[in-house]
Amino acid sequence: xxxxxxxxxxxRLYEILRKHILDGVYKEGDLLPSENELCQMYTMTRPAVRxxxxxxxxxxxxxxxxxxxxxxxxxxxxxxxLSVSGTTSALGDRNLKTRIVxxxxxxxxxxxxxxxxxxxxxxxxxxYMERLRLLDDSPIFYDISFIANINxxxxxxxxFVNRSLFQILRDHYGVEIKGGDQRIKAIMASAKISRLxxxxxxxxxxxxxxxxxxxxxxxxxxxxxxxxxxxYAIFGRF
Amino acid sequence: xxxxxxxxxxxRLYEILRKHILDGVYKEGDLLPSENELCQMYTMTRPAVRxxxxxxxxxxxxxxxxxxxxxxxxxxxxxxxLSVSGTTSALGDRNLKTRIVxxxxxxxxxxxxxxxxxxxxxxxxxxYMERLRLLDDSPIFYDISFIANINxxxxxxxxFVNRSLFQILRDHYGVEIKGGDQRIKAIMASAKISRLxxxxxxxxxxxxxxxxxxxxxxxxxxxxxxxxxxxYAIFGRF
DNA sequence: TCATTCAACTTGTATTAACAAGTAAAAAAT
DNA sequence: ATTTTTTACTTGTTAATACAAGTTGAATGA
Numbered sequence: 001x002x003x004x005x006x007x008x009x010x011x012r013l014y015e016i017l018r019k020h021i022l023d024g025v026y027k028e029g030d031l032l033p034s035e036n037e038l039c040q041m042y043t044m045t046r047p048a049v050r051x052x053x054x055x056x057x058x059x060x061x062x063x064x065x066x067x068x069x070x071x072x073x074x075x076x077x078x079x080x081x082l083s084v085s086g087t088t089s090a091l092g093d094r095n096l097k098t099r100i101v102x103x104x105x106x107x108x109x110x111x112x113x114x115x116x117x118x119x120x121x122x123x124x125x126x127x128y129m130e131r132l133r134l135l136d137d138s139p140i141f142y143d144i145s146f147i148a149n150i151n152x153x154x155x156x157x158x159x160f161v162n163r164s165l166f167q168i169l170r171d172h173y174g175v176e177i178k179g180g181d182q183r184i185k186a187i188m189a190s191a192k193i194s195r196l197x198x199x200x201x202x203x204x205x206x207x208x209x210x211x212x213x214x215x216x217x218x219x220x221x222x223x224x225x226x227x228x229x230x231x232y233a234i235f236g237r238f
Numbered sequence: 239x240x241x242x243x244x245x246x247x248x249x250r251l252y253e254i255l256r257k258h259i260l261d262g263v264y265k266e267g268d269l270l271p272s273e274n275e276l277c278q279m280y281t282m283t284r285p286a287v288r289x290x291x292x293x294x295x296x297x298x299x300x301x302x303x304x305x306x307x308x309x310x311x312x313x314x315x316x317x318x319x320l321s322v323s324g325t326t327s328a329l330g331d332r333n334l335k336t337r338i339v340x341x342x343x344x345x346x347x348x349x350x351x352x353x354x355x356x357x358x359x360x361x362x363x364x365x366y367m368e369r370l371r372l373l374d375d376s377p378i379f380y381d382i383s384f385i386a387n388i389n390x391x392x393x394x395x396x397x398f399v400n401r402s403l404f405q406i407l408r409d410h411y412g413v414e415i416k417g418g419d420q421r422i423k424a425i426m427a428s429a430k431i432s433r434l435x436x437x438x439x440x441x442x443x444x445x446x447x448x449x450x451x452x453x454x455x456x457x458x459x460x461x462x463x464x465x466x467x468x469x470y471a472i473f474g475r476f
Numbered sequence: 477t478c479a480t481t482c483a484a485c486t487t488g489t490a491t492t493a494a495c496a497a498g499t500a501a502a503a504a505a506t
Numbered sequence: 507a508t509t510t511t512t513t514a515c516t517t518g519t520t521a522a523t524a525c526a527a528g529t530t531g532a533a534t535g536a
Contacts, residue, residue, distance in 0.1 A: 067528030204442030305498030
């Protein structure tokens, strides 16, 4: 278990405001308290408040308007670090499940891996797993993950049910996702993917290849994700 | 013509460093000058330098490492505000063309528009246009754009060849894109799209629906974009 | 009544300062 | 020679302050 360090003030305010927005204390379209008010409320200086608001703005939770204030933006639902938005109905929070298709195993990296690897990564081998993500009991994401086996003792024996991979990495190994790159394509589903995602014949799927950076230098997470976007679309901000 | 205002210092440094990175003065993996060095070089204070670097980091041009410095990240090619990465070869700068399929016309909004519209937008009508984006002489993007006809005099009579829509909006109307939302799906190409993008039979395409916010309150740009992702993938950072 | 001006907000930009924390290489000790 | 410690860097966080610029609504004028 990794002991959490002292978190900076702006981060603390960020988490508070984010939680309030997600909990509906501040609703879409609402005006947040002004920067000066937040300074007083949480006894911090304006640069700290501004950094919290800037991060919220960057993550798409609010939009700032000079002379006006910070307005709460509508918010997408997040699964892992993917956002989805239903094209028909709004989607609740509880109908989200994860099913392990292949439990974490140690293996060599595939020969033609989707991203270039460092020598350290290559010789360390990788932890491999396959998961299926279900929304409303229909499979939406098929996620193949690769992690270099660097400083992750006993990871293959951990229980992944009802806990996200990211959460386990954070809680037990102190690994935080800091960002990453992704490539997106539209492809025809293979037989295996059609079966797993319960697709009709000749249905296209979204294919995401992601490389995620962590706070541990040299440690990356890789994912190859196949999405059924018939009912739900991938949602993004920029 | 809109007169440009005085640009802030951090923005100026951002543009300089960004250009240097794009021009190859600083190459991928290079360490940028330290914050204090940049302060001296451009005679500004550290907060200004830090804001420039933070923006660069946010846009994915650099990655910052505490105790180490700012390292130049690899960079994707940008088309409009879409990034692409070739799956086979690196792609040059010159083989990028835009063809107007439907010249800008004024019309009513479609009845079942992809995003909800305000009353002001509805009664203003919209400027509609269709464009085809070619990479290496093969059509990659088919872009259908909608703009509310608010304070955009004579826009339908402007020449759009060799100039991006965003550039015209910025230069003549002072409109800047500040961010936006997008939905991404994988769909089967319709007959029209197959023809325009020179697709083989039963080939899937990426469909993006975007709503872009501008610096003018109430003015949004909407795009429905169809991408052939066989040779090039959409590239993203997060 | 209507339009204009003004005052009281808001966020944006800039300066200066100090210390904390992470990194890497030189220096010292074993 | 190897390991450990120190030192000199780097970026990260916090503080206090001032003025610029955009927004809004009240006060003022015609």
